[in-house]
Amino acid sequence: VYRGSVKDFQGFDANQDAEALYNAMKGFGSDKEAILDLITSRSNKQRVEICQAYKSLYGKDLIADLKYELTGKFERLIVSLMRPPAYGDAKEIKDAISGVGTDEKCLIEILASRTNQEIHDLVAAYKDAYERDLEADIVGDTSGHFKKMLIVLLQGAREEDDVVSEDLVEQDAKDLLEAGELKWGTDEAQFIYILGRRSRQHLRLVFDEYLKIAGKPIERSIRGELSGDFEKLMLAVVKCIRSTAEYFAERLYKAMKGLGTRDNTLIRIMVSRSEIDMLDIREVFRTKYEKSLYNMIKEDTSGEYKKALLKLCGGDDDAAGEFFPEAAQVAYRMWELSAVKVELQGTVQPAGDFNDDGDAQVLRKAMKGLGTDEGAIIEVVTKRSNAQRQQILKAYKAHYGRDLMADLKSELSGSLAKLILGLMLTPAQYDAKQLRKAVEGAGTDESVLIEIMATRNNQEIRAINEAYQEAYHKSLEDDLSSDTSGHFKRILVSLALGNRDEGPENLAQAHEDAKKLADVSSNDSSDSLETRFLSILCTRSYPHLRRVFQEFIKMTNHDVEHAIKKRMSGDVRDAFVAIVRSVKNKPAFFANKLYKSMKGAGTDERTLTRIMISRSEIDLFNIRGEFIDLFDKSLHHMIEKDTSGDYRKALLALCGGED
Numbered sequence: 001v002y003r004g005s006v007k008d009f010q011g012f013d014a015n016q017d018a019e020a021l022y023n024a025m026k027g028f029g030s031d032k033e034a035i036l037d038l039i040t041s042r043s044n045k046q047r048v049e050i051c052q053a054y055k056s057l058y059g060k061d062l063i064a065d066l067k068y069e070l071t072g073k074f075e076r077l078i079v080s081l082m083r084p085p086a087y088g089d090a091k092e093i094k095d096a097i098s099g100v101g102t103d104e105k106c107l108i109e110i111l112a113s114r115t116n117q118e119i120h121d122l123v124a125a126y127k128d129a130y131e132r133d134l135e136a137d138i139v140g141d142t143s144g145h146f147k148k149m150l151i152v153l154l155q156g157a158r159e160e161d162d163v164v165s166e167d168l169v170e171q172d173a174k175d176l177l178e179a180g181e182l183k184w185g186t187d188e189a190q191f192i193y194i195l196g197r198r199s200r201q202h203l204r205l206v207f208d209e210y211l212k213i214a215g216k217p218i219e220r221s222i223r224g225e226l227s228g229d230f231e232k233l234m235l236a237v238v239k240c241i242r243s244t245a246e247y248f249a250e251r252l253y254k255a256m257k258g259l260g261t262r263d264n265t266l267i268r269i270m271v272s273r274s275e276i277d278m279l280d281i282r283e284v285f286r287t288k289y290e291k292s293l294y295n296m297i298k299e300d301t302s303g304e305y306k307k308a309l310l311k312l313c314g315g316d317d318d319a320a321g322e323f324f325p326e327a328a329q330v331a332y333r334m335w336e337l338s339a340v341k342v343e344l345q346g347t348v349q350p351a352g353d354f355n356d357d358g359d360a361q362v363l364r365k366a367m368k369g370l371g372t373d374e375g376a377i378i379e380v381v382t383k384r385s386n387a388q389r390q391q392i393l394k395a396y397k398a399h400y401g402r403d404l405m406a407d408l409k410s411e412l413s414g415s416l417a418k419l420i421l422g423l424m425l426t427p428a429q430y431d432a433k434q435l436r437k438a439v440e441g442a443g444t445d446e447s448v449l450i451e452i453m454a455t456r457n458n459q460e461i462r463a464i465n466e467a468y469q470e471a472y473h474k475s476l477e478d479d480l481s482s483d484t485s486g487h488f489k490r491i492l493v494s495l496a497l498g499n500r501d502e503g504p505e506n507l508a509q510a511h512e513d514a515k516k517l518a519d520v521s522s523n524d525s526s527d528s529l530e531t532r533f534l535s536i537l538c539t540r541s542y543p544h545l546r547r548v549f550q551e552f553i554k555m556t557n558h559d560v561e562h563a564i565k566k567r568m569s570g571d572v573r574d575a576f577v578a579i580v581r582s583v584k585n586k587p588a589f590f591a592n593k594l595y596k597s598m599k600g601a602g603t604d605e606r607t608l609t610r611i612m613i614s615r616s617e618i619d620l621f622n623i624r625g626e627f628i629d630l631f632d633k634s635l636h637h638m639i640e641k642d643t644s645g646d647y648r649k650a651l652l653a654l655c656g657g658e659d
Contacts, residue, residue, distance in 0.1 A: 005278035005314030008043045014053035017042065021050070022058055030069040032304045039081055040311035044275060047082050073263050074305040080271045086121035089114070090129050092268055093122070097141040104146075104229045106268070107138070109251065111153040112236035113244055119156030145188045146230040152196035153237075159199040169202060173209035180225040181214060188226070195237050203241045215343050220625050223659070245280035246288070248273055252281070253289050254632075256300040266301075266309070274312045282317055287562065292317040344587075346617035347624070347656030350385040356395040359384065363392070364400055364407075372411045374646040381423050382653035386617060389424055415605050415647040422613045428463035431456070432471055434610055435464070439483040446488070446571045448610070449480070451593065453495040454578035455586060461498030487530040488571040494538040501540055505547040513540065514551035517560065530572055533564070537579045545583045587622035588630065590615055594623065595631050598642040608643075608651070616654045624659055634659040 020038055024031040039047060054062040063082050070078055080088055089110050096103035114122065126134040138150055172194050179190035195203065210218045222234050239247040248269050255262040255269070273281055285293040294316035297309045359380050366373035381389065396404040405424055412420055422430050431452050438445040456464065468476040480492045513536050536548065552560045564576045581589040590611050597604040597611075615623055627635040636658040639651045 003277045003279045004273075004275035005282075005312060006040065006043055006274045009041055009046060012042070012046050012049075014046070014049040015057065017046075017050045018053040018057050018062070021054065021062065025065055025069045032070065032074070033307075035066070035070070035078065036074075036304055036308040036311065039078055040308055044081070044084060048084060051082060072305070073267070074303065074308065076263075077267045077271070077305060077308050080267055084125070085272060085275075086118070086125035087129060088268075088272060089118070089122045090126040090134075093126065093134065093138075094130060097137055102141050104142075104232070105265070107142075107150060108229070108233045108236045109265075109268070111150055112233060113240045113247060114156075116156040116158055116160065119154060123154065123156070142229075144230065145192065145226075146228065146233060148188075149192050149196060149230065149233050149237075152192055157197065159197060159202065161199055162201055164199075164202050164205055166205075169205045169209050172198065172202075172206045173213055176206070176210055176218065176221075177214050180221050186225040188230070191222075191226070191234060195234060195241075200241050203238075207238065207242065216625065217629070219629055223628065243284065245277050245284045248277075248281045249285040249288055249293070252285065252293060253296070256296050261300050266297075270309055270312045274314075278312070278314060282313065282315070286317040287559065344619040345621035346615070347620040347654060348382070348385060348616045350388055351383055354384065354388050354391075356388070356391040357399060359388075359392045360396040360399050360404070363396065363404065367407050367411045374412070374416065375649070377408070377412070377420060378416075378646060378650045378653060381420050382650055386423070386426060390426065393424065415609065415643075416645070416650060418605075419609050419613065419647060419650050422609060423616075426463075426467070427614065427617075428460070428467035429471065430613060431460070431464045432467040432476070435468065435476065436472055436479070439479050444483050446484075446574070447607075449484070449492060450571070450575045450578045451607075451610075453492055454575060455582045455589065458498040458500055458502065461496065465496065465498065484571075486572075487528075487534070488575060490530075491534055491538060491572065491575045494534060499539070501544065503541050503544070505541070505544040507547060510544060510547040510551050513544075513548045514555050517548070517552055517563070518556050529567060533568075533576055537576055542583050549580070549584070585626065587619050588626040590619075590623045591626040591630055591635070594627065594635060595638070598638050603642050605643075605647075608639075612651055612654045620654070621656065624655065624657075628659045 017038055021035060024034040024038075042050065051062045054060065054065075063079055066079055066082065067075060080091075083091060092106055093110060096106040110122070111119070123134050126132065126137075135151060135154055138154065139147060142150060175190055176194060179187035194206070198206065207218050210221075214221060219235055219238055222231060222238065226234055236247065239250070251265060252269055255265040269281075270278075282293045285296075289296075294310060294313050297306065297313060301309055362376055362380055366376040380392075384392065393404050396402065396407075405421065408420055408424065409417065425433065434448055435452060438448040452464075453461075465476050468474075468479075472479075477493055477496050480496055481489060484492055516532050517536060519532070537545065540548065549560050552558070552563075556563070561577055561580045564573055564580065568576065578589070581592075593607060594611055597607040611623075612620070624635045627633075627638075631638075636652060636655050639648060639655055643651055
């Protein structure tokens, strides 16, 4: 099935188009609108024919005339469209290695993403255009393992056999693990051989097997074992093996997010993928970033340049509101990966040489007399487990006859006080306090209610109920009921019972549950869409729900999260989406919330503090891994950049390390 956004123009006439372009550039000025309309609506093959017809009719070079008449980014885009794909890639690589410095990102993008045939065509085009050997030029401009992997890719010799040997899959996964995680140092040659030669289908299965035996995705091991441009190249290869469309969606997003636009990257991808997989890229972009590629281009560019890019994009998926096969495949793969058991790890461990009385003395000394030694307090509180902190509270009381919490409250202030005092509460007491703050006073903080209630397990929910009753002398369920309403209230009350099934998946039941969620035809008001989702999402076990979501994708070609967003709104939608994301990958859910708490102007310190406290002994190490996978920067780095003073020092101690 053709997945490009640019197709052959029906009724094409090369001479007629050549004449139209000549007239658009004749005389004073040029008709840029006519040029972009014509060129973006013709396929590359047709544009090549137009170039030939133009030369025959006018004895002039069309590309030279376009370069003369147009300027800036618009000129670069239009001229790029006129080159055959292999010659376009050759020009990009030539530019990347010419002059001072090398554009490694361009080399990585092209060589990691092209098929064997595209690589062969590129090598031939480079030789034809520049009378030089591409391999020799790359050897002369790069070095080390990065150079070796580029040369392997440049051979265009990746296996293409669809028949996969299970034994070889297991062996390759084992070899990669032994070459990296299990080895002192890293055997880069093994990574180069397997990732550079094996077929795409084979490598996808290797990555799945690697996740099972290593307990982490191959990408995380590559980040830990490799470095520099070699690391970036290997990550790009893995991403392209998993989904080329997802790789380019991510590259396009990064080219436009934040201040400024990486126009060279934007042009190169929009041109090179317009007749290959632009529709797939659009679909993945819409699913992954919750906005359409079309709208992001529209907001980030201007003038004729913008108009031409939007023509290549081919349509606005926000307006269409559809969800397509490539995005469904990406979502399905993510569900499959989430089903693999990964060991959860906190970043705060019990101190080995723990002495509660000694710690109590250190804390008392830090708060005695004029001034406060915040550093000593941070060192003790962040380096002890919660159970050890509870022992310190008792030792402090026994030794000094004073309430440690009251003393800390009196000596500390601001964000640091909230963080340290939160760490001194038990997890259930802390969650109960956050829930109480969310419902008391004017207004309700629904996002806090959703975050806590959607992510805690049965045991944690029951402990929260007990802590809430003890602290506030009323039930959590009563407060939730009086402060919320409608379906949202019913969702929270159901979750507050802590009665989620804890059994394994049931395939037959999962199929029925998926059918129930997919049914939009029911007119029975007692069986509303929200009621059906509630009865399944709030009661079924996590392993079972993962199977339900996979069945839903098979049945509808939609991701269940997309269906929720399309069919519901407000707090009900947000609550169900939070449950789905928590089921799918809880560390990724929290990584996303942490990122949002720090990105842009200002910091949402309440969310940052709450998550760092509540996940520090459960899965903060996993959250760190997801954070760097999702945002290409470490949680440690972002905290360091976005906070300050003793608050930052305490957060970094909880974070536990730089990735």
